[in-house]
Amino acid sequence: PQAEHGACAHGYAAAAAALERIGAELERRAEIAEDWEGNLARLDGFLAPERASLEAEPDRRVVWRIGVQDGLEVKAYEQRRRTSGSGFTRGRGLSFQRLIHERALWTTPEARALAEQVTRHVRRHQGTHYQLDPHHALLALVGSPRVSWEHAPERAVQVERASLSLRLEPAPLGALRLAASFGGVPVEATAELCEESPIAYPLLDEDRILVGHADAQVLRFLRQFPPEARVFPAAARDALCARLDALERQVPLEIPGELQSPRVDAESEVSLTLRPLPNGVEVRAVVVPGEGVDALAPGEGSDEVARWEEGKRALLRRDLGAEAEGARALRERLGLPAPRGGRWTWRTEGEEAVELLARLDALTDVQRKWLGPEVQVSRPAGVEDLKLEVKEKRDWFGLEGTVEVQGWDVPLVRVLKALRKGERHVRVDAQRWLRLEEGLLERLRRIAVLIGNRPTETSADLGLHAAPALADLLADLPEPVLCSRWEAVAQRLRNAEQIPDDPPPGLRAELRPYQRRGAAWLRRLSAWGMGAVLADDMGLGKTVQAIAVLLARADEGPALVVAPTSLGAKWRRELARFAPSLRVQLWRETERDVATIRALGPGDVLITSYDLARINSVAFHAGRWASLVFDEAQRVKNAATRTAQALRELQGDWRLALSGTPVENALGELWALFRLVSPGLLGSWQTFQDRYAAPIERNGDRTRQAELAERVRPFVLRRTKAEVLSELPPRTEVRVEVELTPKERELYEGARLAALLDFERLTPGEDLPQPRFQVLAALTRLRQLACHVGLVDEHWREGSSKLRAFLELREELSGAGHRALVFSQFTRHLKLVREALAEQGVETLYLDGRTPARKRQELVDRFQQGEGELFLISLKAGGTGLNLTEASYVVHLDPWWNPAVEDQATDRAHRIGQTKPVTVYRLVSSDTIEEQILALHETKRDLSSSVLSGANQAGRLSTDELIHLIRWGGQPLPTAEDAPARAAELAKPPPEPERPAPPPAYKANQEGPEDEWDFRFSEGVREQRRRHRLSQKAMAERLGVSAATLRRWEKGGEPRELDLERRVREQLFADWRTR
Structure with a gap:
């Protein structure tokens, strides 16, 4: 349950x-x-709005009566409801004056509308007259139930809206007539109709009035064609019908049923119309529904179109969906983008137009029609279509020829000019384009970038550096015409290709595989006669590869090696070690005269420095050198110096530049290098600047960058350690953040704000030398303050946060038994570090730009033999020529703008011979300009890589960009409490650059310093002091004290308390607002 x-x-x-x-x-x-x-x-x-209005009629109303006896007239009558309540009285006339003033009468919509149409006219001696235009009034009465005839008020009148059109009608004897029709009613009184607008047409028998605006085109037609001109006999029937579609697009046209044929299906096939443009072609997809019908846009418009056949109109039913699908399929076959706004029209220009026409030529099933001269595209021309002749010129080869295809003879020079601009196809004339097969295109493109700067209409010049590209092109030509000089060059090329990778006999060195390939590459270029740049990473053995080629060329004649002073002795040792059969001399140990040069012969090698090559240029120019080797060739990256000029004037059969950093800051350095070893390769400086340097450095032009890389590729060899030394121990980078003390921060911020106040006078975008000098001086001052305040203020006695951090790091390294290299850009910084280490009893070695060449090698040997825990080295002086593999740690005390320079220094330890992992420490002061410099390291790619491997690069920073570094140099925006610094610190001058030792009086047995003496140094110091006096005066004015008082404070006097808070706060606000 x-x-x-x-x-x-x-x-x-x-x-x-x-x-x-x-x-x-x-x-x-x-x-x-x-x-x-x-x-x-x-x-x-x-x-039925009138139903409701009738049921709610007021006691009186306004009705309208139409008079036609004396012309069209609209009159108003007032009617009142009968006392019986059934209906209204017959009514009495209502003046327009009462209508517009008595708003109580506006009980219906048309009453209000007509009252607003009444116009008032004041006539002299006749009073005021009120009028109502009957045609416009009838438009307001359309559909009103309160309209009747004036002569028969009992007959209601229907006011209907109508339009004026044309009507095609049969006429006697097979003729056709274009009659005027108004609302379907034939109208013949066209003269009156044409005069009135809107048109009103009373139909008394039908109690109707037709009213409407006349179509302007119809009126124009009726004015031009009276009734007798609108009748066309049977002989003109077909001609008239052919024009009716066009007429119907302009005016309304009625076709009676007896003149129409049954409907049929239209054609849906999509075709193309093409129209030539000045530099391309316009392509439009269309459908032609039937014969005699105009082309239409696929899938658009009416689904029916008319066609006249035998005097009758046939309607063609379009399949809009099939048309649109056909157009889409054709678009995809042609590789065209989706149409914009639904329009099936595309405009293509230049290369894109040629590619489109080429694809269209392959689609033989697609119908096309040219609306103008046809643009022709040739079949792809191949090597077999090229006719070529190589002629001999003084210092060049002349290249002439034609490309013959489809009966066209296109000059080769025109083809090369087009390819030089980066084009793939060649425009022959307004209606013809030449296409090239991929193989011929690539070969001619290699030639195009190497031709001289001023080709004629029929001939282009090529230098010796273009020989491989030209030989590759000639290899497959059926019947080239060659000069005897080219035959000799071609033979040299073939001989060079036969040189094996085996090192030359007599070389006492076990070359690594990559070194064997590098030495063989150099030997092939030397056999060919073209200069080379060996740009391997530091520590990969560029010297031994150069010695191998010097040994192979010993029988050709004497060789000259130009190297920094500090590397001269190293070259002599290396030559004696690896090529003892060569006779080696140091120029500074000879008589240094012309006789010494002329006494040299095969197997002799002379070593000199860059300074002596310039100073004793007359003697060096007296000889003819079989081989010229420039070590650390970046020393002559400025082609305008006297040293660079002297080296270019040396007479040599073959030239080799060795540089681990062929491009450090700007592409002009690469041009200077090749100007030295292969003068014709990159053309004049202006040509190089216009074609490569400006587009690449300013605009990041990838096409020109790739072209430049392709141009220099056969003559530059660069390998990195990661590529060729898999056995090299790893390198680890460690960044050590250093926090400044409050006092250090106060001085740093004071100097930064003082610099910004000075820069307010600079014009934005200005990059002139003097403002740039001022900005760079301020940057140097900030960098020094980030390292050690003592570099700026000699009275500073409070130590340095960075120095303390370094000493702590040193204790860690020492405790683990490690030895380290310590680099800094500032030699005074190194000296402060050295003093602090000496106080702790730490043994150090020291090297900077003033260290004599002999002592440099002695210091290196001592460190390699175990002496010294730390080796303190200035960044620029220690970047080359030092082998310090006994160190497994590298410390950079301060960052430098170009990371390649730091990498060079690091490579003193991380190179061939290093068996231990290398750790690199970078000490960086937080929230200072140093962080901004490291940010540049991350965003700025090595400019050398951009040319040698195609990576991105960044050009030289502008003055505005340098000021930006000072304004937002890595630190957060300070507050007014953090920023007030002593007035003396604000006014301190930027430090003077370290003065290099002046060149000694050159004697027969004495050589100058490592770096070329810059005679402008003293001028720069004077200019710096002059600008400081000006800024000192401006600072005094801002602080409200005299310049004398400010100078007294600079000399050590303590300034009185100043109201700096307001000024600092204003500056901070301005900085923040413009951030």
């Missing part, structure tokens, strides 16, 4: 739920019923 009771309960619940659902559904249906009944009621009100 309990189970049954439970089952009943469940059944009852289910039934109750079902009833509830049914009740809810009935309620919903009732609501829907109520909704549709209300909607129908609203629809009745919309369809």
Whole structure:
């Protein structure tokens, strides 16, 4: 029973739920019923508004009577409701004056509308006159139930809107007539119709009035064609019908049923129309529904179009969907983008147009029609279509020829000019384009970038550096015409290719595989006669590869090696070690005269420095050198110096430049290098600047960058350690953040704000030498303050956060038994570090730019033999020529702008011979200019890589960009409480650059310093002091003190308290607002 009771309960619940659902559904249906009944009621009100207005008529109303006896006239009558309540009186005339003034009469919409149309005219001696234009009034009365005739008020009149059109009608004897039709009613009184607008046409018998605006085009047609001119005889029937479609697009045209044929299906095939453009072609996809029908846009417009056949119009049914699908498929076959705005029209220019026409030529099933002269595209021309002649010129080869295809003779020079601009196809004339096969295109492109700067209409010049590219092109030509000089060059190329990778006999060195390949590459270029740049990473053995080629060329004549002073002795040792058969001399140990040069012969090698090569240039120019080697060739990256000029004037059969960093800051350095070893390769400086340097450095032009890389690629060899030395121990980079003390921060911020105040006078965008000098001096001052305040203020006695961090790091390294190289850009910084280390009893070695050449090698040998825990080296002086593999740690005390320079220094330890992992520490002061410099390291790619491997690069920073570094030099915006610095610190002059030792009086047995003496140094110091006096005066004016007082403070006197807070706060706000 309990189970049954439970089952009943469940059944009852289910039934109750079902009833509830049914009740809810009935309620919903009732609501829907109520909704549709209300909607129908609203629809009745919309369809018959007059019904509601009649049921709610007021006691009086305005009705309208149309008079036609003396011309069309609309009159107003006032009617009142009869006392019986049934209907209205006959009414009496209502003046327009009362109509516009008695608003109580505006009981209907048309009453208000017509009252607003009444115009008032004041006439002299006749009073005020009120008028109502009947044509416009009838437009307001369309559909009104309160309109009747003036002569028969009992007859209601229906005012209907109509339009004026043309109607094609049959006429006797097979003629056709274009009759005027107004609302389907023939109209012949066209003169009157043309004069009135809107048009009103009473139909008395039908109690109707047709009213409407006349179509302007119809009126124009009726004016030009009177009734007799609109009748066309049977002979003109077909000609008339051919024009009716065009007429129907301009004016409304009615075609009666007896002049129409049954409907038929239209054609849906999509074709193309092409229109030539000044530099391309316009392509449009169209469909032609049938013969005699104009082309239409696929899938657009009406789904029916008309065609006239035998005097009758046939309607063609279009399949718009099929048309659109056909157009889409054709677009995809042609590789065109989706049409914009649904229009099937594309405009293509230049290379894109040629590619499109080439694809179209391959689609033989696609119909096309040219709307103008046809643009022709040749078949791809191959090597077999090239006719070439190589002629002999004084210092060049002349290249002449034609590309002959499809009966076209295209001059080769025109082809090369187009390819030089980066184009793939050659425009022959306004209607013809030449295409090239990929193989011929690539070969000619290699030639195009190497031709001289001024090709004529028929000939282009090529230098010796273009010989491999030209030889590759000539290899497959059927019948080239060659001069004898080219035959000799080609033979030299073939001979060079036969040189094996084996090192020359007599070389006492076990070359690594990459060194064997490098030496063989150099020997092949020397056999060919082209200069080379060996740009391997530091420590990969560029010297031994150069010695190998010098040994191979020993029989050709004497060799001259130009190297920094500090490397002269190293070259002599290396030559004696690896090539003992060569006779080696140091120029500084000879008589240094012309006789010494002329006494040299095969197997002799003379070593000199860059300074002596310039100073004794007359003697060096007296000889003829079989080989010229320039070590650390970046020393002459400025082609305008006297040293560079002297080296270029040397008479040599072959030239080799060795440089681990052929490009450090600008592409002009690369041009200077090749100007030295291969003068014709990159052209004049102006040509190089216009074609490569400016587009690449300013605009990041990837095309020109790739072209430049391709141009120099055969003559530059660069390998990195990661590529060739898998056995080299890893190198780890560690960044050590250093926090400045509050006092150090105060001085740093004071100097930064003082610099910004000075820069307010500079013109934005100005990059002149003097403002740039001022900005660079400020940057140097900030960099020094980030290292050690003592570099700026000689009275500073509170130490340095960075020095303390370094000493802690030194203790860690010393405790683990490690030895390290310590680099800094500032020699005074190194001296402060050296003094601090001496106080702790730490043994150090020291080397900078003033260290004599002999002592440099002595210091290197001592360190390699275990002497000294730390080797302190200035960054520029220690970047080359040092092998210090006994160190496994490298410390950079301060960052330098170009990371390549730091990498050079690091490579003193991380190079061939290193057996231990190398760790590099970089000490960086937080929230200072040093962080901004490291950010540049991350964003600025090595410019050398951009040319040698195609990576991105960054050009020289502008003055504005340098000021930006000072303004936002890595630190957060300081507050006024953090920034006030002593006035003396604000006014301190920027430090003078370290003065290099002046060149000694050169004697027969004495050589100058390593770096070339810059005679402008003293001028720069004087200019710096002059600008400081000016800034000192400006600072005094800002602080409200005299210049004498400010100078006294600089000399050590303590300044009185000044109200600097307001000035600092204003400057901080200005900085923040412009951020």
